[in-house]
Amino acid sequence: MKYRVIGQDPKTRRNVSVLSLGAMLFGTATDEPTSFAILDRYVEAGGTFIDTSNNYAFWVTGSRGGESEVLLGRWRRSRGVGDEITIATKLGARPLAPGTGYVDNAEGLSIKAIREAAERSREQLGMDTLDLLYAHIEDSAVPLQETVEGFAELVADGTVGLLGVSNHWMWKVERARNIARVAGLPGYEVLQYQHSYLRKRADLPGQLSPDGDQGVVGGDMLSYVRDAPELALVAYSPLLAGAYVRADKPLGPEFDHAGTPVRQAVLREIAGETGATVNQVVLAWLIGAEIPVIPLVGASSVAQLDESLAAVDLELTTEQRTRLDAAR
Numbered sequence: 001m002k003y004r005v006i007g008q009d010p011k012t013r014r015n016v017s018v019l020s021l022g023a024m025l026f027g028t029a030t031d032e033p034t035s036f037a038i039l040d041r042y043v044e045a046g047g048t049f050i051d052t053s054n055n056y057a058f059w060v061t062g063s064r065g066g067e068s069e070v071l072l073g074r075w076r077r078s079r080g081v082g083d084e085i086t087i088a089t090k091l092g093a094r095p096l097a098p099g100t101g102y103v104d105n106a107e108g109l110s111i112k113a114i115r116e117a118a119e120r121s122r123e124q125l126g127m128d129t130l131d132l133l134y135a136h137i138e139d140s141a142v143p144l145q146e147t148v149e150g151f152a153e154l155v156a157d158g159t160v161g162l163l164g165v166s167n168h169w170m171w172k173v174e175r176a177r178n179i180a181r182v183a184g185l186p187g188y189e190v191l192q193y194q195h196s197y198l199r200k201r202a203d204l205p206g207q208l209s210p211d212g213d214q215g216v217v218g219g220d221m222l223s224y225v226r227d228a229p230e231l232a233l234v235a236y237s238p239l240l241a242g243a244y245v246r247a248d249k250p251l252g253p254e255f256d257h258a259g260t261p262v263r264q265a266v267l268r269e270i271a272g273e274t275g276a277t278v279n280q281v282v283l284a285w286l287i288g289a290e291i292p293v294i295p296l297v298g299a300s301s302v303a304q305l306d307e308s309l310a311a312v313d314l315e316l317t318t319e320q321r322t323r324l325d326a327a328r
């Protein structure tokens with residue numbers, strides 16, 4: 001395994017593995033014995049960065065979510081897991097009622113919602129301090145100032161270590177960080193967005209905004225992170241849920257453009273040259289990028305996880321990387 005530091009402050013920064021494991025479906029679509037086996041294998045291989053959210057996975061069971069946090073809490077207790085494993089969770093997108101969703105009925109990012117959600121996550125995970133807490137989605141109904149202060153209070157009282165943000169337009173991330181900077185408060189240091197080797201069309205409306213999908217890494221974000229190396233970029237769904245290699249997981253309409261087959265062909269070429277799988281080339285490309293990215297993979301079996309873990313040791317040559325970057 002390889003490691004890197006996320007966060008700046010010596011009191012809250014974390015040394016994490018360069019491959020993160022997503023627990024989104026653990027405790028719902030993925031049963032407990034399988035989830036525990038995947039978690040155990042990840043730790044055995046040196047993995048130290050696990051991701052969840054307080055709303056996982058409400059859409060599987062029609063609940064308000066939380067099954068993943070509860071399962072992780074049980075796993076932590078049964079294995080005696082301590083501070084060596086970083087667990088990230090998220091708040092803001094938990095539905096307010098069972099059977100509803102986050103598009104129009106989310107808990108949001110008010111001070112009250114932040115405080116209540118963080119308390120519940122601490123209880124469910126069995127952690128005094130949440131290592132990393134993300135704002136999961138935007139809440140336009142709450143002034144950014146309030147959200148920034150709400151998160152900062154949690155850091156001040158030791159409820160949370162690092163702060164992160166997901167699925168927010170970049171200008172909102174910068175505005176929130178600036179509010180924090182001016183007030184001398186801790187701000188977001190970890191950005192979690194969807195990112196992979198294949199590019200999505202940027203001209204389609206998103207689920208949460210008619211202007212597009214604010215959850216997808218684009219040029220705006222890459223240039224932002226390039227200019228702020230103190231930020232860490234975590235890429236969710238880097239394997240496109242299996243779509244690189246599986247006929248039963250077709251690419252969506254957002255990949256229907258001329259660049260997709262070109263990039264798929266280069267991926268296959270490099271996989272052939274290296275003896276690695278296409279998934280592994282994608283993960284190695286992210287990990288070793290000029291702007292380094294922490295892929296956040298999902299797995300529903302130990303075998304799938306093993307394939308992703310092996311990507312950490314795949315070193316692409318400069319020439320291979322140039323060819324991958326140039327394909328469009």
Ligand SMILES: NC(=O)c1ccc[n+]([C@@H]2O[C@H](COP(=O)([O-])OP(=O)(O)OC[C@H]3O[C@@H](n4cnc5c(N)ncnc54)[C@H](OP(=O)(O)O)[C@@H]3O)[C@@H](O)[C@H]2O)c1
Nearest residue numbers: 022023024051236237238239240241242297298300304307
């Ligand atoms: N911030 C956000 O809004 C957000 C959104 C989505 C996800 N996330 C986080 O990101 C994590 C990962 O998301 P994801 O599950 O979409 O990521 P992903 O890594 O793109 O997809 C994982 C899925 O791909 C398939 N897969 C994995 N390895 C495979 C292999 N070697 N061969 C074939 N298929 C393989 C499996 O599907 P099957 O299980 O069907 O076999 C697996 O569940 C989540 O757990 C969550 O923590 C965050």
